[in-house]
Amino acid sequence: MKPTMTKIPLLERLKTGKPLLGDGAMGTLLHGRGNLPINDCFEALNLSDPVLVAQIHREYVQAGADLLETNSFGANRLKLAQYGYAEQVEAINRAAVRLARQAAQGHEGVYVVASVGPLGVPIKPYGRLPKPEARALFRQQLSALAEADAFLLETFTDHGELLEAVAAAREVDADKPIIAQMTFGGDDRTALGYLPGRVADELSNADVDVIGVNCSGGPAQIQRILEMMYNSVPDALYSAMPNAGFPEAVGGRVLYPASADYFADAALTLHGIGAGIIGGCCGTTPAHISAMRAALDNPDQPVPTVQVLETPDPEVTTGPEQPTELAYRLANKQFTVTVEMTPPRSYNLEKLVSAGSLLRDAGAHLIDVADSPAAKMRMSPWAVCQVLQSEVGLEAILHFPTRGRNVLRVQGDLLAAHAIGLRNLFVTMGDPTKIGDYPEAMDTTDIVPSKLIDTICNGMNAGQDLAGNSIGRPTSFTVGCALNMFADDLDRELRVLEKKLNAGADFALGQAVFQPEKIEAFHAAYEERNGEPFTLPVLMGIMPLYSLKQARFLHNEVPGIHIPDGIFKRLEDAGDDAPAEGVKIAQEILRAVKDRVQGAYIIPALGRYHLAAEVIDAVRIPTTA
Numbered sequence: 001m002k003p004t005m006t007k008i009p010l011l012e013r014l015k016t017g018k019p020l021l022g023d024g025a026m027g028t029l030l031h032g033r034g035n036l037p038i039n040d041c042f043e044a045l046n047l048s049d050p051v052l053v054a055q056i057h058r059e060y061v062q063a064g065a066d067l068l069e070t071n072s073f074g075a076n077r078l079k080l081a082q083y084g085y086a087e088q089v090e091a092i093n094r095a096a097v098r099l100a101r102q103a104a105q106g107h108e109g110v111y112v113v114a115s116v117g118p119l120g121v122p123i124k125p126y127g128r129l130p131k132p133e134a135r136a137l138f139r140q141q142l143s144a145l146a147e148a149d150a151f152l153l154e155t156f157t158d159h160g161e162l163l164e165a166v167a168a169a170r171e172v173d174a175d176k177p178i179i180a181q182m183t184f185g186g187d188d189r190t191a192l193g194y195l196p197g198r199v200a201d202e203l204s205n206a207d208v209d210v211i212g213v214n215c216s217g218g219p220a221q222i223q224r225i226l227e228m229m230y231n232s233v234p235d236a237l238y239s240a241m242p243n244a245g246f247p248e249a250v251g252g253r254v255l256y257p258a259s260a261d262y263f264a265d266a267a268l269t270l271h272g273i274g275a276g277i278i279g280g281c282c283g284t285t286p287a288h289i290s291a292m293r294a295a296l297d298n299p300d301q302p303v304p305t306v307q308v309l310e311t312p313d314p315e316v317t318t319g320p321e322q323p324t325e326l327a328y329r330l331a332n333k334q335f336t337v338t339v340e341m342t343p344p345r346s347y348n349l350e351k352l353v354s355a356g357s358l359l360r361d362a363g364a365h366l367i368d369v370a371d372s373p374a375a376k377m378r379m380s381p382w383a384v385c386q387v388l389q390s391e392v393g394l395e396a397i398l399h400f401p402t403r404g405r406n407v408l409r410v411q412g413d414l415l416a417a418h419a420i421g422l423r424n425l426f427v428t429m430g431d432p433t434k435i436g437d438y439p440e441a442m443d444t445t446d447i448v449p450s451k452l453i454d455t456i457c458n459g460m461n462a463g464q465d466l467a468g469n470s471i472g473r474p475t476s477f478t479v480g481c482a483l484n485m486f487a488d489d490l491d492r493e494l495r496v497l498e499k500k501l502n503a504g505a506d507f508a509l510g511q512a513v514f515q516p517e518k519i520e521a522f523h524a525a526y527e528e529r530n531g532e533p534f535t536l537p538v539l540m541g542i543m544p545l546y547s548l549k550q551a552r553f554l555h556n557e558v559p560g561i562h563i564p565d566g567i568f569k570r571l572e573d574a575g576d577d578a579p580a581e582g583v584k585i586a587q588e589i590l591r592a593v594k595d596r597v598q599g600a601y602i603i604p605a606l607g608r609y610h611l612a613a614e615v616i617d618a619v620r621i622p623t624t625a
Contacts, residue, residue, distance in 0.1 A: 007108050007109065007111075009177075010111050010149055010150050010177050011177050011209060011237075013111075014210070014237055014276045014277070015237075017276075019267075019271050019275065019276055019277065019278050019296060020066040020067055020111070020276065020277045020278075021064060021065055021066045021067070021267075021278060021279060021289065021292055021293055021296060022065060022066070022067040022069065022239075022241055022277055022278065022279020022280070022289075023057075023060035023063075023065040023067060023068055023069055023279060023280070023289060024060065024065075024279065024280035024281075024284030024285055024286065024288050024289050025244075025280060025281060025282050025283055025284050025285065026042065026053075026056060026069065026071050026073070027042050027073070027282070028282055028283055028284070028285070029056050029285065030042045030045060030052065030053070030056070030071075033052060033056075040083075041074070041079075041080065041082075041083040041085065042071065042073075042074075043071055043072055043073070043074055043075040043080070043085075043092050043096065044080075044083060044085055044088075044092060045071070046071055046072075046092050046095035046096050046099060047088070047091060047092060047095055050095065050099055053071050053096075053099050054099045054102055054103055057099060057100050057102075057103030057104075058103045059286040060103075060286055060289055061103055061104060061107055061110055062286070063286040063287070063289040063290040063293060064289060064290060064292075064293030064294075064297075065110065065279070065289050065293075066109060066110060066111060067110070067111050067112075067113050067277065067279065068100045068103060068104055068110060068111070068112050068113070069100070069113055069114075069115040069152060070093075070096035070097050070099075070100045070112065070113070070114050070115050070145065070148060071096045071099065071100075071115070072092070072093050072096035072097075072114060072115050072116065072141070072145060073115045073116070073117040073154070073155070074117055074120070075089065075092045075093050075096065075141060076089070076116070076117075076119055076120075076137050076138070076140070076141045077089050077137055077140060077141070078119050078120055078121055078137060079119070079120045080092065082120075089140055089141060089144060090140075090143075090144040092144075093114075093141055093144035093145050094144050094145075094147075096114075096115075096145070097112060097114065097145055097147045097148050100112040100148075101147075111149040111150065112148045112149050113148055113149060113150045113151070113152040113179065114142070114145035114146075114148035114150070114151050114152060115152050115154060116138065116141060116142060116145070116151065116152065116153050116154070116165060117153075117154060117155050117156070118155065118156050118157065118158070118161055119134060119137055119138070119161065122158065122161075122458075122461060122462045122474070123158070123160065123161050123164065124331075128457060128458065128504045131164055134161060134164045135164045135165075135167055135168045135171075136168075138164060138165045138168035138169070139168040139171055139172055142165075142168055142169050142172045142173075143172050146172055146173055146176070148176075149176075149177075150176060150177040150178070150179060150209075151169045151172075151173075151176055151177070151178050151179070152179045152181070153165045153166065153169065153178065153179065153180045153181065154179075154181040154183075154212075154214050154215070154241070154281075155181065155183045155214055155215045155281075156180075156181070156182050156183065157182070157183055157190055157191035157192070158190065158191065158192050159182055159190060159192075159194055159199050159202060159203070160192075162180055162182060162203070163202070163203075163206055165180075166178055166180055166203075166206050166208055167206075170207075177209040177210065178208050178209050178210070179208075179209065179210040179212055179239055179277065180203050180206075180208040180210070180211060180212065181211075181212035181213055181214040181239060181241065182196075182199050182203075182212075182213055182214075183213065183214060183215040183216050184196065184213065184216045184221070184225055185216075185472075186217065186221075188221065188224060188225055188228070189473075191463055191473065191474060192473065192474060193473050195228065196213070196225045196226075196228035196229045196232070197228050197229065197231060197232035198232070199229070200228075200229035200230075200232045200233045200236065201232050201233055204233045204236055209237065210236075210237045210238065210239050210276070210277060211229060211233065211236045211237070211238055211239070212238060212239030212240060212241070212275075212277065213225045213226060213229065213239075213240055213241075214239075214240070214241035214242070214279075214281045215241070215242075215243055215281045215282060216242065216243065217242070217243060218242055218243055218244065219242045219262070219263065219266035219269070219270070221242070222240050222241075222242035222266075222270070223240075223266070223269055223270060223273060226238060226240050226270065226273050226274070226275060227273055230273060230274050234274075237276050237277075238273075238274050238275045238276060238277070239275060239276065239277035239278070239279075240270045240273075240275040240277070240278055240279075241277075241278070241279040241280055241281045242266065242280065242281060243280075243281045243282040243283050243284070244263070244280065244281075244282065244283030244284045244285075244288065260285075260287045260288045260290070260291035261291060263280065263284065263288045263291055263292055264291040264292055264294065264295035265295070266292075267292040267295050267296055268295055268296070271296065278292065278296075280292075323476070323478070324395060324423050324424050324476075324478050325365070325366065325395045326365075326366055326395060326397065326424045326478050326507075327424075327478040327506065329365065329599075330478070330506065330507055330537045330598065333537075333598065334598075335594065335598060335599055335600075335619065336365050336366065336539060336598060336599035336600075337363065337364050337365050337366075337599060337600045337602065337616055337619055338364065338365060338366040338367065338368050338397060338539055338599065338600070338601055338602070339359050339364050339366075339367060339368065339601075339602045339603075339604065339609070339612045339616075340368040340369075340370055340601065340602065340603045340604070341355065341356065341367055341368065341369055341370070341384070341388070341609070342369075342370050342378065342607065343369065343370070343371075343378040343379040343380070343381055343383075343384045344378065344379055345376075345377065345378060345379075346379070347379060349379075349383075349384065349387050351607075352384065352387075352388070353387065353388065353391050353392060355607070355609040356388045356391075356392035356394060357392055358609060358610065358613055359394070359609060359612060359613055359616075360392055360393065360394050361613075362612075362613035362614075362616045362617070363616045363617075363619065364394065364602075364612075364613075364616060365394070365395075365599075366394055366395045366396065366397055366424070367385075367388050367392070367394050367395070367396045367397070368396070368397045368399065368426065368509070368601065369381040369384045369385045369388070369396055369397070369398055369399060370399050371398075371399045371400065371401050372401070381398055381399060382398070382413075382416065382417060382420065382422065384396075385398050385422050386420050386421065386422065389421060389422075395424060396422060396424065397424040397425070397426050397480065398417055398422045398424065398425055398426070399426045399428060400413075400414075400417075400425045400426060400427050400428070400452075401428050401429060402427070402428075402429055402447050402448060402449055402452050403429055407447055407466055410447060410452065410455075411455070411460075411465055411466060414456065414460060414475070414477075415460075415471065415475075418475045418476075418477065423475075423476055423477050423478060424477070424478050424480070425456065425477050425478070425479050425480065426480040426481075426482075426509055427449045427452050427453050427456070427479060427480065427481055427505075428449060428481075428482050429448070429449055429482075449481060449482070449500065450481075450496070450499035450500045450502075450503050451503070453479055453481060453500055453503035453504060453505050454502075454503035454504060456475070456477050456479050456504075457477075457479055457503060457504025457505070457506075458503070458504055460474065460475040460477065461474055461475050461476060461477055462474055478506050478507070479504065479505055479506050479507075480505065480506060480507045480508060480509055480539075481497075481500040481505040481507075481508050481509075482508065482509060482511075483497060483508035483509070483510050483511070483536075483538060484510070484511035484560040485510060485511065485513070485518065485519055485522035485538075486511060486513065486515065486518050486522070486560060486561075486562060487511075487560055488559075488560075490522070490525055494525065494526060494529050497526075498530075501536060505536065506537070507536065507537040507538070507539060507598075508536055508537070508538045508539070509538075509539050509541065509601045510538050510539065510540040510541045510597070510601065511541050511560045511561065512541035512542065512543040512554075512561055512603060513540055513541060513542065513589060513593060514543075514561070514562065514563045514564060514567060514589065515562060515564060516589055516592040516593045516596070519540075519593065519596050519597070520596075522534070537597075537598040537599070538597045538598060538599070539597070539598065539599035539600060539601040540593050540596075540597040540599070540600055540601060541601050541603055542586050542589060542590050542593075542600045542601065542602045542603065542615060543586065543602075543603045543604075543605070544579075544582045544583050544585075544586040544602070544604055544605075544608070544611040544612065544614075544615050545567070545571060545578070545582035545585060545586070546578060546579040546582050546605060546608060546611065547571065547578050547579070547582075548568065548571040548572050548578060550605060551563050551567065551568060551571055552568070555568075567585055570585065571585075579608075579611060582611070583611055583614045583615055586602075586611075586615045586618075587614075587615055587617065587618035588618075590615060590618040590619065591618050594618075594619070600615075600619070602615055602616070
């Protein structure tokens with residue numbers, strides 16, 4: 001009877017200095033052999049065609065692989081749901097481990113590692129998915145893969161998401177080795193702008209067992225990235241799994257150019273840099289792995305001595321854009337005061353800058369800048385926002401109407417806004433040109449607010465334009481929508497709001513309130529319709545009235561604004577002191593709503609910014625008994 005051999009634990013095996021050889025691509029071979037579209041659900045084949053999956057595993061074992069990756073890269077609940085397999089997460093992942101184990105049977109030196117990729121949805125603060133939900137999704141998948149020898153977290157473009165996956169892996173099994181691999185763009189940065197040195201440093205601090213890089217470009221780029229990682233954390237264990245060059249589409253197939261012989265040389269170089277695990281990613285085949293095995297095992301083929309130079313990792317402390325002040329305040333549930341400012345009709349901004357300084361000193365946290373309110377010709381709000389941010393020191397919220405712009409202009413304007421540091425947006429339809437200075441001006445609308453919010457939150461903030469083309473580094477906008485809690489047709493308002501919430505809106509600017517008690521009616525209607533409480537942060541509109549005439553105009557001619565008779569009476573009784581009485585009324589309203597919303601959106605009329613400054617006192621100065 002043949003004695004049973006005890007397999008040395010994976011990390012102990014790595015510390016011997018002899019590299020472990022991983023396998024190559026799974027998806028590439030399934031795509032080629034199964035006549036499947038490249039975007040099909042390959043993981044489902046663990047159940048529907050296990051013979052094909054097992055055969056590919058066996059071919060990699062025969063080629064000399066020491067590590068077999070389970071066919072589970074995209075087998076998380078979110079990705080599987082796209083193909084109708086959301087309820088089969090456990091079955092698909094358990095089958096993935098079983099098939100790899102069967103292929104490794106009889107080969108005691110072969111380890112099975114559980115492949116886990118990104119969720120496919122950006123996580124906060126750059127996407128919509130909350131971090132706790134992301135971790136729970138990873139934990140669900142990893143729990144079903146727990147019988148593997150190690151967890152392989154690979155092809156992550158956001159190292160923040162990778163850290164959530166690492167945390168989930170530790171929760172599932174604190175002792176199981178974790179191999180954590182990032183992927184990088186052609187500029188040797190992650191999609192969010194992080195350089196390899198910083199990624200390696202943060203993964204090291206997260207107590208990852210093996211730090212790695214995979215996918216990206218071909219071996220040449222992987223070598224550069226591995227060198228930068230090694231420079232940052234020279235004592236770590238490393239893995240490297242390059243693609244077989246850049247893919248080409250030929251006759252409906254995706255082909256990769258790098259030859260097996262090229263990969264054999266690359267294996268030696270990567271080992272010389274310090275990689276303890278070497279394998280292949282997209283486009284690599286059993287032939288590539290066999291050539292790498294022969295090169296690594298050939299005693300007459302010396303491993304090249306690679307001198308890793310101590311070159312600094314430029315901008316190593318510069319990662320993706322930090323969340324805006326607005327995003328930070330919203331996330332931390334801090335009451336936030338913003339004041340709307342109207343651009344001038346000229347190019348002179350001195351008065352506006354002076355008013356901005358007044359509001360800053362009064363206690364405003366941000367400035368809202370309107371875009372052509374009432375369809376009047378005004379200076380571009382881009383310039384006003386940029387000047388106020390740089391000269392006053394308050395972040396701006398750029399009002400971004402969809403009206404009057406085609407989809408090309410919309411997207412170009414968004415990129416321009418981000419480039420000059422304007423990352424807070426209020427998406428709105430905008431006022432029709434027929435009511436303004438130029439009633440015959442173009443008034444087209446290519447995209448409605450809810451769709452634009454979706455384009456920003458789920459497109460540009462994920463690195464893609466409306467057509468799905470890459471824009472390079474993703475944007476990091478915080479996006480607001482309009483909300484009227486006091487609409488006459490509340491059912492319609494809730495239907496429109498649902499679209500904006502589904503699109504990813506981060507906050508809302510509320511219509512001016514004069515009856516705070518109606519906020520509770522809105523919450524009740526929302527909860528009855530949706531079965532859950534309303535949680536979107538709202539900066540409630542607060543409008544300091546300055547005359548009885550203005551109040552009557554708003555009540556009679558502005559949709560959604562209802563002013564009680566008692567307020568008319570107070571303004572009428574105040575006479576010439578109506579502006580002061582209007583401030584007092586606004587302060588009372590602000591105090592009344594302060595515990596029901598997350599902030600105030602103060603809307604002073606006709607440049608009366610001093611009235612807005614006085615209203616802010618309702619937040620800063622407590623009432624006296």
